[in-house]
Amino acid sequence: MEQQAVQLDRETFSCSICLDLLKDPVTIPCGHSYCMDCIKAHWDEEDQKRVHSCPQCRKTFTQRPVLQKNTMLAALAEQLKKTGLQVAPADHCYAGPEDVACDVCSGRKLKAIKSCLACPASYCEKHLQPHYEVAPLKKHKLVEPTKNLQENICSQHDEVMKMYCRKDRKCICYLCPVDYHKGHDTVSAAAERTERQxxxxxxxxxxxxxxxxxxxxxxxxxxxxxxxxxxxxxxxxxxxxxxxxxxxxxxxxxxxxxxxxxxxxxxxxxxxxxxxxxxxxxxxxxxxxxxxxxQLSNIEDHIQFLLNYPSLPALRETEHTSIINIRPLRHFEDVTAAVSELSEKLQDILKDPWTNIELSFTEVDVLLSEPGPKSRAGFLKYSCEIILDSNKADTQLTRTNQRQSNSGYYINQSYSSGSGSFTGCYQFLSRESLPERCYWEVKWEGQQVYVAVAYKNTRREENEYDRSWALVCSSSYENNYFKFVHDKFQTYISGPHSSRVGVYLDHRAGILSFYRVSETMTLLHRVQTKFTEPLHAGVWVSKAEDFAVFYKPQ
CATH class of the missing domain: 1.20.5 (Single alpha-helices involved in coiled-coils or other helix-helix interfaces)
Structure with missing residues (x-):
């Protein structure tokens, strides 16, 4: 309660122009109060219009009012300043463009702290108090502030929608089952929410x-x-x-x-x-x-020559034989040859594939899905032709109802005894398993056609939904819709209706995508899983007016 009183003081003694506590407060004829400088500046801008107005209630004055200081408000505002209370900034109390505003506040609206689904309206803290104090209002469902409360109102009866029509998959009010949804399977929104939850x-x-x-x-x-x-x-x-x-x-x-x-x-x-x-x-x-x-040979005197000749030492005369054995330029060649031989051996060892050093490691098998195509031209790279697997007993029907044309293979209800079972019903499967990455298209008309992929040789006692992935294409006078079915799950798909569906499969990456085919490719539903067996393309039609045509996109 103290917090509420503080908030009340802030609102009462604040100027709605500057959002601060009143300074030199004045009260104009309509009863609202402003800072003197703020209202003067506001009216100065309106002088050209010759009409002055109140910024809050928009009341106009033919003559510019004379301003007089409100001494009582001035004293109270001064007292608030002394107590340390300040006006909360605008983004703390008043609703901005992105905030949910209180539906009860007049003038400048405060932020809503709760929205009531029963009222339906959004409330600030002050105006929400009755929902905490008044017995009937205590039963109302309060949620976080939302701007989409109007979506909870029935456009036909202007009543809060608290029921759900399972046939039309729409939220309705309690009056809708009387006329627009008469005889339909309707339950409370809470019950349907429980199932969907x-x-x-x-x-x-x-x-x-x-x-x-x-x-x-x-x-x-x-x-x-x-x-x-x-x-x-x-x-x-x-x-x-x-x-x-x-x-x-x-x-x-x-x-x-x-x-x-x-x-x-x-x-x-x-x-x-x-x-x-x-x-x-x-x-x-x-x-x-x-x-x-x-010297002896130069003596001219013969007697002296003969006297000195015997004194000469005897000269040993031997045949000259060289003791030097020269090995021309081959002093250390043997060493060089040995080193060269060692070098060659080392090179041969390093070049030998059995002894060559190679990097070897255990590769990690990481399966990362490649990005899917982004345009129709990208899908066409993986286009494939679907050829159906027919029973020998249905040869005549094959000629009649699975007739090949320039556009593809035509299938209708009279050929519904085709091989293979799928999603609890007989249907046609492709003769060959699908490539690892492929794309094909199916054009359909009628009330309900299944476009799908499935494992082959599904036994009747098995859960066939576990072995198939189907896009249910439905069209009726009252409603058109797509629905994805696998295992125990059914997912309704919102989006534009289309009589032509494209299917893209990346088996290794576990990606299966269904597209609405027109001038552009619009994704309807994508599955990310792990396929454990080869897949076959399939289609099933239930009524005589239903038919489907397999296309090889070009």
Whole structure:
């Protein structure tokens, strides 16, 4: 109650122009009060019209009223300021363009906090109080504020609709069964809601289970991604370690070979130099002896020549044989050849497909549905011709009623003993199973035609609805509608009526879509499931005036 009093004070002592507490309040002849500056500014704008009006009640004054300060309101407004109470902003109390306004408020309307389905009207907190205090009003159904209350009113009788006609699938009032829906199967809206709620809950249960299953798949994929990353990082690290060790060994071996070559080089060069020094010493000794002989040869005195000749040392005369065995340009070629041979062997090992390092991993089979076509041209890429499977006993009927023309295959009720059963009734199935992705069209006329896909060889004792997916096309004098049927579910489909239906199937992705075919493709219903067997196209007609034509779209 204290909150209500505060709200009342805010409304009473606030200016409806500036939405703030009154400043220098004045009261005009109609009784409404404003800030002096606010009403002056408002009337200044109206001076050109020569008619001044109240912003709230719109009462006009031929002469501009003389404004006098309302001292009592000024004192009360000042007292409110001292208590710390402020006027709530407009978006906190007054209804904006997107809000539901109170239907009782006069002037500027407050936001509604509840809507009453029985009244029907929407109320702010103040005007809703009778629904909490008055006994008859306490029984009314209050809901969150809604702008669509008028949709709950019967357009024929202007009464609240609380009943439902199952034949026409429409909400009606209690007077409708007397005339427009006389003899129809009618129930209370609450009873119909209960039935539909059960179907909705079952459908939600399936969807939620699908969400759980897909969440599990997502978690498995996330774990798989993590495992792939961990395995890849570990393998890279280990392979780098192995290759690093291999490179280290190759460098070590290279260093050892280099050291051996240098050591052998030093030994061989030292040996050659020793032989060279010995030969050079012999050459010097021979040159000395040759000089002595030259000197004796130059003595002119024969006696002196003969006296000195016996003193010459004896010269050992031997045939010259070289002790040097030269291997022209083949000092370390054997080492080079050995290293080359090792290199070739390593290259052959790396090139060998049995020892070649290849990335191998376990692929994750992730089935993601490809996006369906967006235009008629896109659907035509998957167009296929439907050829029906007929019994041998119906050969004559086949010639008559399943006649092939330029447009497709024609089927009517006289040929209703076709093979296969579907949705509890005999119907025609395609001879061949449908491709993985395909599209076809069916033109129909009559009261009721089923356009569908189904597993073949359905046994009569089985639940045939579990093995078929059907779009029921219905047309009557009173009503036209589409309805999707599978398992225990029936889904009524709103939207424009069409005598031509397109069917698109993506078997692997589990997508089945029905379209209204005209200049544009309008989706009527789409199914996302998992098909476990090959599918066949099917159609069923029930009355003599019903017929359907299979088309291969072009």
């Amino acid at each position: 059960k179907e909705l809950d079952e459908r939600r249960g399936k969807i939620q289970q699908m969400i759980k299953d897909k969440d599990k798949d997502v978690k498995l994929l996330q774990q798989e991604t993590e495992d792939i990353n961990v395995s890849a990082d570990k393998t890279v690290k280990e392979s780098e370690k192995i290759f690093t060790e291999l490179i280290r060994l190759l460098r070590k071996r290279s260093s050892e070979v280099k050291q051996q070559i240098r050591s052998k080089q030093e030994t061989e060069v030292s040996r050659v130099k020793d032989v060279q020094e010995k030969l050079e010493q012999e050459i010097r000794e021979l040159k000395r002896k040759d000089a002595e002989l030259e």
